[in-house]
Amino acid sequence: MYGGCCVLLIFGTAVFGYTFPLLARFENTVKNTLVNGARIAAAHLPQTAAIVVINSAPLIWFLMSSDTFSVIFWIWVFAGEGLSAFLISKIVVRIFDKFITV
Numbered sequence: 001m002y003g004g005c006c007v008l009l010i011f012g013t014a015v016f017g018y019t020f021p022l023l024a025r026f027e028n029t030v031k032n033t034l035v036n037g038a039r040i041a042a043a044h045l046p047q048t049a050a051i052v053v054i055n056s057a058p059l060i061w062f063l064m065s066s067d068t069f070s071v072i073f074w075i076w077v078f079a080g081e082g083l084s085a086f087l088i089s090k091i092v093v094r095i096f097d098k099f100i101t102v
Contacts, residue, residue, distance in 0.1 A: 010052060014041040017051040021092045040095060047091050054084045 019037035022028070028036065041048045053060075058076060062069045069076075 013052050013055050014048045017041070017048065017055060017088065018092065018095075021089070021096070025096055044095055047095060050091060051088055054087055057084065 015034065015037045017037075018040045019033055022033050022037055022040075026033075058069075058080070
């Protein structure tokens with residue numbers, strides 16, 4: 001049961017890592033946006049793995065060392081989230097550039 005929940009969490013993180021940028025960039029229905037997010041996640045596995053790691057960094061950090069996480073929690077809230085959004089946007093923009101024709 002624990003393993004199944006972990007797999008679903010990783011899959012959800014991968015799909016939603018692309019779903020929100022898709023919502024911001026393209027106009028589509030919710031169902032099609034989720035399907036497209038899953039397709040892009042499956043088609044670009046190395047980039048998807050990087051997005052999952054970036055999004056999971058605070059959780060991984062907390063599980064590895066909760067003492068150090070509690071010390072610099074507020075630094076992560078103000079700087080870390082912005083840095084992770086910047087890194088993910090760089091990855092997603094490269095992927096979306098293939099779909100946009102000028």
